[in-house]
Amino acid sequence: MANKLEMVILDWAGTTIDYGCFAPTVAFVEACRQMGFDLSTAEARIPMGLKKDEHIREFLGLGERYKEHPLISGKNGVVERWTEQFGKAPQKDDAEGIFSLFISAQIKCLPKYTDLIPGTLETVEYCRKLGLKIGSTTGYMGNDAPTYNMMTILLKEAEKLGYVPDVSVCATGHVAERGWERGKWNQRWKESKVNLPQARPAPWMCLENAKRMNIYPFYKCVKVDDTVDGISEGVNAGMWTIGLIKTSSDMGLTEAEVNALPKQELEKRLKLNYDKMKEAGANYIVDGIWNVPEKIEEIQRLVKYGGRP
Numbered sequence: 001m002a003n004k005l006e007m008v009i010l011d012w013a014g015t016t017i018d019y020g021c022f023a024p025t026v027a028f029v030e031a032c033r034q035m036g037f038d039l040s041t042a043e044a045r046i047p048m049g050l051k052k053d054e055h056i057r058e059f060l061g062l063g064e065r066y067k068e069h070p071l072i073s074g075k076n077g078v079v080e081r082w083t084e085q086f087g088k089a090p091q092k093d094d095a096e097g098i099f100s101l102f103i104s105a106q107i108k109c110l111p112k113y114t115d116l117i118p119g120t121l122e123t124v125e126y127c128r129k130l131g132l133k134i135g136s137t138t139g140y141m142g143n144d145a146p147t148y149n150m151m152t153i154l155l156k157e158a159e160k161l162g163y164v165p166d167v168s169v170c171a172t173g174h175v176a177e178r179g180w181e182r183g184k185w186n187q188r189w190k191e192s193k194v195n196l197p198q199a200r201p202a203p204w205m206c207l208e209n210a211k212r213m214n215i216y217p218f219y220k221c222v223k224v225d226d227t228v229d230g231i232s233e234g235v236n237a238g239m240w241t242i243g244l245i246k247t248s249s250d251m252g253l254t255e256a257e258v259n260a261l262p263k264q265e266l267e268k269r270l271k272l273n274y275d276k277m278k279e280a281g282a283n284y285i286v287d288g289i290w291n292v293p294e295k296i297e298e299i300q301r302l303v304k305y306g307g308r309p
Helices: 023-034 041-045 052-059 078-086 092-113 120-129 150-160 204-212 228-236 255-260 263-280 289-304
Strands: 007-010 133-138 167-170 174-177 190-193 221-225 240-244 284-286
Touching (some): 007 204, 007 289, 023 041, 023 052, 023 092, 052 092, 120 289, 133 204, 150 174, 167 204, 204 228, 221 228, 221 289, 228 240, 240 289, 284 289
Parallel strands (some): 007 133, 007 221, 133 167, 240 284
Antiparallel strands (some): 174 190
């Protein structure tokens, strides 16, 4: 069995599309607005990368991972403001109500935020020339009803712009496979659904990608993501990981806004994001997907001579 990389697994928003990861943020804020509650974009971004219903429970202080975050449980945080406004702390029913509104808001706005991040097509082409499969995972959710399937929207809009992964696995266990054969794409997506014990930060979406492409051991895969939970997903799968910090949800700015930042402010924000990625266990940390080929080349050399994540 040759020691070489065989697959790169890419996240979606903030990694390959939607510079700054705005689509889910906009939908979370809008869903809360319809509930009569003002959620800030910073608060909405805190649990980014998680399955969307879990994400809502987290920013309401009902989860465990971000419960102690100061914007959630601190003074004038989400929980305190919600309690003052509605007379009680957020409840499970509140999370479910927001989620229902979120789905409609997300389906409505998602097509507006599917522009490819610069470097996506070039990086995918580079990987394909190396013979690597292209997988993907996302916190977006599938649905048995096509009109409510966020993954279907992503795949359709990305294909218009030239980006088509071999396989995509979303947080609800919905899977779409296309396949690249004899220099061209299969004409139709093959869709199915699997039972995932848990979404991110658990490894199961990454492992389902590898399974579908029959790739193992998992050190032959690289996970690329702009969120802490997405990097943790790759780490927990035993894969190499590359964290992206300039196009990320934590940066939360458009390309134009990033370019307009004073140098000192940009460096400060990048350092904060770098430290988060480092703490999550990322093997490599770069600005954006345009930097990924150089790291793939380095990982390829390491794997050839026995290197492991």
